[in-house]
Amino acid sequence: MARLAVSGGIVGFISGRIVRAILTMFVVLLISFVVGRLSGTPFEIMFPDGLTVDHQIALEKKFKLDLPMHEQFKLYVTQIFKGDFGRSLHTGEKVWAMYALRMPATLAVGSLALLVAIIIGLPLGALSALYRKNVGVTGALLLVFLGYAVPHFVIGIGLILLFGYVLQILPTTSLDTWRHFVLPTITLAIPMIAVLARFMRAAMLDAIGQDYVSTATSKGLTDADIAKNHIFRNALVPIISVVGLEIAGLLNGTIFVETVFSLPGVGRILIGAVEQRDYPVLQFGLIAYSLIVVTVNLIVDLLYVVADPRIRLGK
Amino acid sequence: MSHSSPFSGNSSFWKYFQGIKPDRVWVCSVLLLGIVLLGLLAPVITHIEPTTVNLLARSKPPVWYEGGSWYYPLGTDNLGRDMLSRCLYGIRTSFGIATLGLIFSAILGVSIGIIAGLVGGYADELLMFITDVFITIPNLLLLLAGIVLLGTEIWVLIVMIGLIRWEAYARIVRGQVMALRELGFIEASHVLGASRLRIAVAHVLPNLISPLTVILTLSFPSVLLMEAGLSFLGVGVQPPTPSLGRMIGSGRDYLLDAWWMSGMPSIVIVSITLLFQLIGDGLRDKLDVRLDG
Amino acid sequence: MADPNTKRRLLLSARDVNVSFEVANGIVEAVRDLSLEIFAGETLALVGESGSGKSAFAKSILDMHQPPFTRRRCVIQGEIEYHRASDVLQLVGADGKTMRAVREKEIGMIFQDAMSSLNPVIRLGKQVYEALSYVPIEPSKRWLQVSEILNEVGLGGTRYSRAFPHQLSGGQRQRAMIAIAAVRCPSLLIADEPTTALDVTVQAQILSLLKRVQASSNMSMLFITHDLGVVYDVAERVAVMCAGRIVELGNVSQVFGDPQNAYTRTLLENRPGPTRKRKAKVARA
Numbered sequence: 001m002a003r004l005a006v007s008g009g010i011v012g013f014i015s016g017r018i019v020r021a022i023l024t025m026f027v028v029l030l031i032s033f034v035v036g037r038l039s040g041t042p043f044e045i046m047f048p049d050g051l052t053v054d055h056q057i058a059l060e061k062k063f064k065l066d067l068p069m070h071e072q073f074k075l076y077v078t079q080i081f082k083g084d085f086g087r088s089l090h091t092g093e094k095v096w097a098m099y100a101l102r103m104p105a106t107l108a109v110g111s112l113a114l115l116v117a118i119i120i121g122l123p124l125g126a127l128s129a130l131y132r133k134n135v136g137v138t139g140a141l142l143l144v145f146l147g148y149a150v151p152h153f154v155i156g157i158g159l160i161l162l163f164g165y166v167l168q169i170l171p172t173t174s175l176d177t178w179r180h181f182v183l184p185t186i187t188l189a190i191p192m193i194a195v196l197a198r199f200m201r202a203a204m205l206d207a208i209g210q211d212y213v214s215t216a217t218s219k220g221l222t223d224a225d226i227a228k229n230h231i232f233r234n235a236l237v238p239i240i241s242v243v244g245l246e247i248a249g250l251l252n253g254t255i256f257v258e259t260v261f262s263l264p265g266v267g268r269i270l271i272g273a274v275e276q277r278d279y280p281v282l283q284f285g286l287i288a289y290s291l292i293v294v295t296v297n298l299i300v301d302l303l304y305v306v307a308d309p310r311i312r313l314g315k
Numbered sequence: 316m317s318h319s320s321p322f323s324g325n326s327s328f329w330k331y332f333q334g335i336k337p338d339r340v341w342v343c344s345v346l347l348l349g350i351v352l353l354g355l356l357a358p359v360i361t362h363i364e365p366t367t368v369n370l371l372a373r374s375k376p377p378v379w380y381e382g383g384s385w386y387y388p389l390g391t392d393n394l395g396r397d398m399l400s401r402c403l404y405g406i407r408t409s410f411g412i413a414t415l416g417l418i419f420s421a422i423l424g425v426s427i428g429i430i431a432g433l434v435g436g437y438a439d440e441l442l443m444f445i446t447d448v449f450i451t452i453p454n455l456l457l458l459l460a461g462i463v464l465l466g467t468e469i470w471v472l473i474v475m476i477g478l479i480r481w482e483a484y485a486r487i488v489r490g491q492v493m494a495l496r497e498l499g500f501i502e503a504s505h506v507l508g509a510s511r512l513r514i515a516v517a518h519v520l521p522n523l524i525s526p527l528t529v530i531l532t533l534s535f536p537s538v539l540l541m542e543a544g545l546s547f548l549g550v551g552v553q554p555p556t557p558s559l560g561r562m563i564g565s566g567r568d569y570l571l572d573a574w575w576m577s578g579m580p581s582i583v584i585v586s587i588t589l590l591f592q593l594i595g596d597g598l599r600d601k602l603d604v605r606l607d608g
Numbered sequence: 609m610a611d612p613n614t615k616r617r618l619l620l621s622a623r624d625v626n627v628s629f630e631v632a633n634g635i636v637e638a639v640r641d642l643s644l645e646i647f648a649g650e651t652l653a654l655v656g657e658s659g660s661g662k663s664a665f666a667k668s669i670l671d672m673h674q675p676p677f678t679r680r681r682c683v684i685q686g687e688i689e690y691h692r693a694s695d696v697l698q699l700v701g702a703d704g705k706t707m708r709a710v711r712e713k714e715i716g717m718i719f720q721d722a723m724s725s726l727n728p729v730i731r732l733g734k735q736v737y738e739a740l741s742y743v744p745i746e747p748s749k750r751w752l753q754v755s756e757i758l759n760e761v762g763l764g765g766t767r768y769s770r771a772f773p774h775q776l777s778g779g780q781r782q783r784a785m786i787a788i789a790a791v792r793c794p795s796l797l798i799a800d801e802p803t804t805a806l807d808v809t810v811q812a813q814i815l816s817l818l819k820r821v822q823a824s825s826n827m828s829m830l831f832i833t834h835d836l837g838v839v840y841d842v843a844e845r846v847a848v849m850c851a852g853r854i855v856e857l858g859n860v861s862q863v864f865g866d867p868q869n870a871y872t873r874t875l876l877e878n879r880p881g882p883t884r885k886r887k888a889k890v891a892r893a
Contacts, residue, residue: 020447027448035460149588151540153547153563154581157570161578165571211724217672219739219788220712223704229738230727237729245450252455259548260567274459274550282463286456293451309729309772 010305010312017301021294028290032283033076037069039279080287086280088273095284099266103288105175106265110254112181113188114247121193122239125200126232129208141201147194152253156187156260173262184261188253192246199242203235210234237308244300248293340597347590350583354406361397365404365557369395374573390575392566398579405559405580408552409587412472413539417531419477420538424484425523431485432492442489446482454479458545467553472545476538483534487526495522525602533595536588543584559584616647618691619796619828620669625686625700627664627673638664640852642686646796651822651829653839653860655875656849662832665849666798669699669830670715671707690714690796712742716789720801722781726773733758733769736787743792757791758784760824761817779810783817790821797822798830803838815841836864836875848872 060066067075079085085095124144128137147155163183164172171180207213208231216230258267266285273281305312353360375391376383377398383390389398431442461475495518545551546560554561559580566576627639639661646652654662667673673682688699690710697706711717719725727735733754740750758764761783773781782802789797799818803811819842822829831842839846839860846863848856848871856869867873 020444023444024448024451027445028452031452031457032460035464039464145592146589149536149592150585151544151588153544153560154585157563157567157577157581160570161574165574211719211721212727214667214672214719215717215725215785215788216727216738218670218711218717219741220708220710220792221738221741222708225738225741229730233729234727248451248453251453255455255548256544259564270456270459271548271550274462277463279460279463282456282459286452286460289453289456290451293453297451307729310774313772313775 013305013311014302017298021298024294025291028287029077029080030073032286033073036076036279036283037072039277085284085287088278088281090276090278090281095280098269098281099284099288102264102266102269105263106254106258106267109175109181109184109188109257109263109265110250112185113192113253114243114250116185116189117192117196117250118243120189121196122200122236124193125197126204126227126235128197129201129204129235130227130231141197144194144197147190148198150191152187152191152256153260155190156183156257159183159187160260175263184257184263187260188250188257191253192250195246195249196239196242200235200239203238204231207231207234237304240300240304240307244297247296247300251289251292338597340594340601343590343593343597347587347594350406350587350590351410353403354410357400357403357407361400361403363397363400365396365401366555367396367400371395374569374576376573377575377579389579390573392562392576393569393573398575401557401562402559402579402583404557405562406583406587408556408558409539409542409560409584412469412476412542412552413535416473416476416480416542417535417538419473420480421484421527421531423477424481425488425527427481428485428488429492432489432496435493435496439489442485446486449479449482454541455544458541459550462545462550467550469552469556472542472551476541479541480534480538483530484527487530488523491522491526529595529599529602532591532598535595536591539584539591540588616649618645619648620646620691620830621687621689622665622669623687623689625665625668625684625688627661627668627685628683629664629673630681630683638852639668642849642852642854644847644854644857646828646830648795648828649826650845651831651843653843653846654830654832654849655834655836655839655846657834657875660849661852662834662849663800666717666800666830666832669798670711670717671699671702672717712739713792714794715796715798716792716794717798717800718782718785718789718802720804722778722785722805723773725785726781728773730772731769732763732771732773732776732784733766736769736784736791739788739791753791754787757787760821761787761790763787777810778806779813782806782810782814786814786817786821790825790827793825794827796828796830798832800832801834802831804833804835811838818842840864848875 057066083096087094088098124137124140127134128141131137150158160172160183163170170182171177172183174180175184212234213226213230216226221229254265255267255270257263258265259271266288270282270285272278273285369391372387372391372395374393375387375395377390378385378388380390387397387399389402391397392401427442431439457479458475461478462471465471465475542551543558543560543563546558547564549561549564552558552561562580563577563584566573566578566580569576622645623643625639625642626637628635628637642661642665644652654665656662664673668684669688671684673684684700686700690697690699692714697710699707699710702710726732730738733751736754736758737750740753743750755764755769758769763769763780763783768776768780768784773784776784785802797818802818803814806814815838818829821827829842831839833839843860845858846860847854848863848869850871856863856867856872863872864876867876
């Protein structure tokens with residue numbers, strides 16, 4: 001986070017960020033390629049009875065596996081840019097098609113949880129900084145602290161027991177109506193609420209001590225206006241990058257939430273791929289999830305630029 | 316402030332802890348130690364093997380329910396295995412994997428951090444870039460890729476956890492080494508003929524004790540949860556080895572009739588992570604460690 | 609020229625004011641038994657070393673030590689009376705509504721560090737405009753007032769009103785602070801070391817601007833400084849503070865010409881040299 005202070009103004013900042021995003025995706029592709037090559041050639045699975053040496057050489061030639069590694073990597077990247085992620089070793093289905101069917105559910109729950117976490121987490125952290133002696137706020141903060149230590153799958157099971165079996169007011173599997181979304185979204189949001197509330201509280205406390213708050217007070221502004229226009233507004237700046245850092249954790253969480261609530265998301269594809277050691281299928285998940293995180297981070301960086309004129313306009 | 320200065324570590328490790336009064340950190344540490352002991356003494360505490368199946372006593376409730384008995388104080392699972400025994404042995408598994416994974420990641424991270432800090436230049440920039448990338452890629456996907464490649468043996472989990480979690484250590488160590496370089500006495504020792512490695516060990520490590528203590532305590536629960544999470548998903552620790560995460564996962568189908576199958580291991584896991592979190596936070600405040608490296 | 613004994617309207621009177629802060633290991637008494645009066649239209653300088661309690665007192669006038677926006681607990685005792693045309697307000701222990709009304713209409717304040725005193729993420733014009741938020745006139749008229757005052761302090765044009773603080777120089781920032789304080793035409797302006805952080809040439813500009821603004825709206829000014837040279841330029845009367853107490857109070861010519869107190873003499877003798885004993889016993893004023 002400290003590395004955000006860049007000279008060169010907005011163009012320098014954004015282009016630096018874009019270069020970083022591209023490099024990150026390059027590393028992801030590299031890791032994915034290396035793991036793919038290490039996990040063996042597809043022939044072993046295509047021809048479980050073994051091949052003659054001649055046949056193998058012919059196949060290697062056909063699939064360009066005889067080329068030097070960097071040439072192969074180039075080919076690999078070109079293929080991926082063409083949208084060709086291969087087929088499942090297990091079912092022969094096109095990997096892309098497998099995910100296309102399941103991605104919407106994951107993205108829906110994920111972005112809903114992100115929204116809920118921001119809407120609840122930021123005000124909670126802000127209020128806890130402003131009303132440090134208030135019992136209710138302190139209590140809520142303690143609950144949040146609990147959310148920090150409890151993993152998604154335990155939260156999910158707890159909520160299923162409470163709302164699904166004891167109170168019997170909410171459905172606990174699949175995603176048919178909006179009521180089905182409630183528990184998965186809350187489960188996914190709780191740990192992120194904890195993180196955001198915590199950082200928001202710290203950022204607010206930091207802003208409260210600043211001189212511009214004295215100036216605002218001396219203008220005769222109401223406490224609410226000071227809190228909203230001065231303290232909260234400034235505290236948001238560091239929080240934006242925290243949101244970016246939490247996206248990866250949120251995506252990890254979707255896999256657990258989808259398992260706990262048996263949702264038709266990509267989580268089950270991923271776990272199935274691991275169980276059957278179906279690398280092409282997992283590879284798509286690795287690349288897609290990383291791409292989502294990188295993209296969200298890039299958006300977050302742009303928001304950062306909007307929120308902080310010191311970066312936007314340079315020194 | 317004074318604690319985070321590079322010189323503060325010159326005083327001994329124990330000096331830090333003399334100032335700590337018997338409070339939150341102590342209480343939580345004692346409780347945590349209790350849980351560890353329960354795991355270590357599992358064979359003494361319970362006479363039932365965690366893998367012993369008793370089909371006549373399937374899904375028995377804990378002792379305080381009607382139909383429960385002291386023979387199975389925490390009840391049994393759907394195969395009639397003793398929940399208490401499984402939980403205790405599960406603590407062993409979880410702590411074992413988390414501890415080894417953490418040691419591996421700490422060794423890896425500290426070495427990389429020292430090298431980057433001492434060498435500087437391109438090596439340093441490369442390190443910072445790689446740590447950035449590691450923050451970006453969802454950890455769980457990397458773990459899954461590793462498991463596809465190497466299988467689900469326990470050593471794979473340990474190695475993968477180590478490979479994924481080294482970045483925090485590398486960052487903080489690098490920061491300390493850089494701070495010491497600025498101060499110049501490493502150069503001075505260098506002139507005096509000390510080798511770089513010796514300098515690193517003699518001057519850098521003592522300064523790292525308190526930040527490392529805090530990071531280790533704070534990252535233990537997340538490492539433990541990595542293993543538990545993978546086991547919950549069914550791709551971590553494989554049966555018959557008892558694992559808390561796996562128990563929670565397989566109890567999911569029986570939530571309505573036998574909540575304790577998922578509930579008991581959940582309570583154990585949450586207690587462990589919560590205690591670690593409380594200790595880590597307390598230590599951070601007391602040792603005044605800033606983790607922004 | 610100003611004689612406190614002539615019949616001038618009393619604006620602010622402080623009697624036996626004590627200000628203390630709760631700190632980690634006890635209580636720090638920043639201001640002890642302070643009494644002074646400020647008359648309409650005059651400038652009173654409050655001088656003393658860092659940590660002598662000048663700023664603590666100044667902030668007490670506007671009750672700026674209160675939570676939730678400050679983190680240290682503070683206790684103010686004594687009486688600070690503010691004389692309006694029709695009535696007298698007791699500022700010590702006044703409720704939030706009264707204090708806000710006083711800050712909004714009666715007393716303005718500017719601070720030493722203009723960079724940190726301006727909000728980094730809000731445009732300058734908006735920050736000045738905010739000071740008029742609760743004035744019951746149309747927004748367009750408010751904006752008119754904003755551009756007028758910005759013109760007056762030498763920051764005219766949209767180039768400045770749309771600027772963010774980090775785009776301005778130190779002197780320009782302090783001008784902006786003066787605009788924020790003066791746009792409401794307060795009866796009293798508290799200037800807390802407004803020129804300390806500035807270059808000497810800029811200092812002179814800011815001082816003359818302050819005097820101009822003061823003359824045009826007939827404000828009183830409480831001018832806090834540790835720079836005795838500045839006192840000659842701006843103030844008619846001066847109060848010398850040491851360790852939380854006022855040790856000497858009177859006309860500038862009288863106090864500086866014939867100091868009665870030993871501390872005042874030391875202060876005068878050390879005047880041209882660098883500031884000594886920066887280390888404050890009390891929390892930084």
